[in-house]
Amino acid sequence: MQLLDGKLVSEKIKQDIAAEAAEFLASNGRKPHLVAILVGHDGGSETYVASKMRNCKQVGFDSTNIRYEDDISQEELIQKIEELNQDDRIDGLIVQLPLPKHIDPEKITEAIDYRKDVDGFHPINLGRMQRNLPCFIPATPYGILLMLDHYMIQTTGMHAVVVGRSNIVGSPMSILLARNTQPGNCTVTLTHSRTKNVKEEVLRADLIIAAIGKKNFITADMVKEGAVVIDVGINREVSTLTKSGYKLYGDVDFESVAPKASYITPVPGGVGLMTIVGLLKNTLAAAKHAIYP
Numbered sequence: 001m002q003l004l005d006g007k008l009v010s011e012k013i014k015q016d017i018a019a020e021a022a023e024f025l026a027s028n029g030r031k032p033h034l035v036a037i038l039v040g041h042d043g044g045s046e047t048y049v050a051s052k053m054r055n056c057k058q059v060g061f062d063s064t065n066i067r068y069e070d071d072i073s074q075e076e077l078i079q080k081i082e083e084l085n086q087d088d089r090i091d092g093l094i095v096q097l098p099l100p101k102h103i104d105p106e107k108i109t110e111a112i113d114y115r116k117d118v119d120g121f122h123p124i125n126l127g128r129m130q131r132n133l134p135c136f137i138p139a140t141p142y143g144i145l146l147m148l149d150h151y152m153i154q155t156t157g158m159h160a161v162v163v164g165r166s167n168i169v170g171s172p173m174s175i176l177l178a179r180n181t182q183p184g185n186c187t188v189t190l191t192h193s194r195t196k197n198v199k200e201e202v203l204r205a206d207l208i209i210a211a212i213g214k215k216n217f218i219t220a221d222m223v224k225e226g227a228v229v230i231d232v233g234i235n236r237e238v239s240t241l242t243k244s245g246y247k248l249y250g251d252v253d254f255e256s257v258a259p260k261a262s263y264i265t266p267v268p269g270g271v272g273l274m275t276i277v278g279l280l281k282n283t284l285a286a287a288k289h290a291i292y293p
């Protein structure tokens, strides 16, 4: 079994991004600029946005975090997004998810100019992704592709089973793995809460993408010998034993599954760190007008 080390790979890719950001600054007299809107005080979201800001600084980007209380209206939020869409000093614009219940994430996603949609959630980017056209790829699936690429894992011909059909991970991941590119060229099964026998489906997988949001959902008896296992889960539990006050668990029962896997990502230290890299790469591409000239 080989560990797919998100820390190592993300730091290596960030060095390349930093070099490109320095070139961008030299040629354009400004840094790539990401704006992240955070609504409310969800503990996970606070951590992830802080990490996005910190990582922007590390690679030489400008970043701005705009914060709102839970009670901001959908109209106010859309008005702010429209203002930021027009601002030429901003390259990438994201709204951290989840949002409070009274705000429709679809409306928010569609309000963002697709040319600044570095989360890759806008229907234009999703449609272009499915057609294999230049687009912003959602950060987590993008990070997973970069990880598979780094370890030169040949996915062509593999049977990939994606567990979970979220707009952020499962759905786009299933599209990307089916595309005629490497990593990709997989036969893909997308399983979800209504799938009749998830265990039977996962047992057939050469490549498992676990993105269901349930602690230790994938157990050893569901995994074929030699499978590649990618754990997207970040399930937080309060803990008095850690400095942060919480402990993270993946969707995969690492202890029992690792001995059967050919490759496996840890949690923490796996896909989460690659998500940040996906976002940074998209932001750099937006600044360079590399996707939409």
Ligand SMILES: Nc1nc2c(c(=O)[nH]1)N[C@@H](CN(C=O)c1ccc(C(=O)N[C@@H](CCC(=O)O)C(=O)O)cc1)CN2
Residues within 6 Å of the ligand: 047, 048, 049, 051, 094, 095, 096, 097, 098, 119, 139, 140, 168, 234, 248, 267, 268, 269, 270, 271, 272, 273, 275, 276
């Ligand atoms: N607008 C968006 N919202 C959300 C996205 C997204 O891509 N865009 N994805 C997730 C959360 N996410 C990014 O925002 C994210 C998740 C995890 C990590 C990460 O670095 N994880 C670390 C552990 C960090 C910790 O201590 O909690 C790891 O796995 O090692 C970064 C970003 C939902 N919302």
